[in-house]
Amino acid sequence: MAEQGKLVVVLGTTACGKSGLGVELALRFGGEIVSADSRQVYRGLDLGTGKVTAEETKGVPHYLLDVVSPNESYSVAQFQQDAYAAIDGILARGKPPFLVGGTGLYVRAVAEGYTFQEARPDPALRARLEGQDAAALYALFQQKTGLTLSESERHNRQRLIRTLEKVYHGDSLTEAPRHPRYQVLQLGMTYPREVLNQRIEERLWRRIDDGMIEEVANLRANGATDAFLEGLGLEYRHILWYLQGKYESVDQLCEELGRAIRQFAKRQVSWFKRDKDVLWLDTGGDFLAQATQAVERFLQG
Known part of the structure; x- marks a missing residue:
């Protein structure tokens, strides 16, 4: 190697x-x-x-x-x-x-x-996440991962939604290889x-x-x-x-x-x-x- x-x-x-x-x-x-x-x-x-x-x-x-x-x-x-x-x-x-x-x-x-992986399409999950504001999405992200994000990242709704899709499909940043x-x-x-x-x-x-x-x-x-x-x-x-x-x-x-x-x-x-x-x-x-x-x-x- x-x-x-x-x-x-x-x-x-x-x-x-x-x-x-x-x-x-x-x-x-x-x-x-x-x-x-x-x-x-x-x-x-x-x-x-x-x-x-x-x-x-x-x-x-x-x-x-x-x-x-x-x-x-x-x-x-x-x-x-x-x-x-x-x-x-x-x-x-x-x-x-x-x-x-x-x-x-x-x-x-x-x-x-x-290691980052592409989240699998999940229309139902996307619809549920789309219905929440950035503060709620960030709270959910912290609950699921225990991580914190930068000021700009925690207010970026679309980025939070994409990240949460990965987390919900087992691609958690804390557990990923x-x-x-x-x-x-x-x-x-x-x-x-x-x-x-x-x-x-x-x-x-x-x-x-x-x-x-x-x-x-x-x-x-x-x-x-x-x-x-x-x-x-x-x-x-x-x-x-x-x-x-x-x-x-x-x-x-x-x-x-x-x-x-x-x-x-x-x-x-x-x-x-x-x-x-x-x-x-x-x-x-x-x-x-x-x-x-x-x-x-x-x-x-």
Whole structure:
């Protein structure tokens, strides 16, 4: 059996600096980056998703950014196949791949090698699921699998329906066979609650100043549906509500959105902390040096 290639994962909460760390590590080791973010796959979703700019990449190749248009569906199974193709291509070029992002299901699908199967047609089940809203579907998903999903995934009705069809036919993600494709080193980033909340607040206002409200308005003007934007959650949902007049001011928007992002960060911590194989970096110290040493040992080992 051929030796598995090595994959470095950089995961963690929102606003913790994952993208920057991924770039610095890729520069040091001559690597390339595959994004693991369920919203950054969409074209035009830049400020609201924290997508790295061309300048911020520092010349490091990035994959799975801007691969689908707004309103299009993009499943975790599709992400897995696209990520495998990108990672295998990086390895074939003799470079180390870095999977960087905070969408937990995307990360695990690749790192743990989830097996996805096509759900068999079941008109009766589909009709029953179609009659429920996203909140009810997500509650049913959690009841059946014990898993949590990202903010955007839990509000995407059609994706939830497709996932539940798989679960009901015995294709549960928690029980499906897993076939890890790579040897994996997982590096985790987060900050103490108070520090992380401050970073979230500062980043939110910076993005507002940079034009995040205008980004959402332009997406709507160019054909992105309100249902699509609301399904993305967080920045896109709350700014949509602001544009619809549900918030009286930018201050109220930022207060409500900031609260939602902080709650999302707590859920991310809970998701990632369940994985005992993650090496959590000391963000109060020289975490870049710590990460560099860990990657060096991993790649040489």
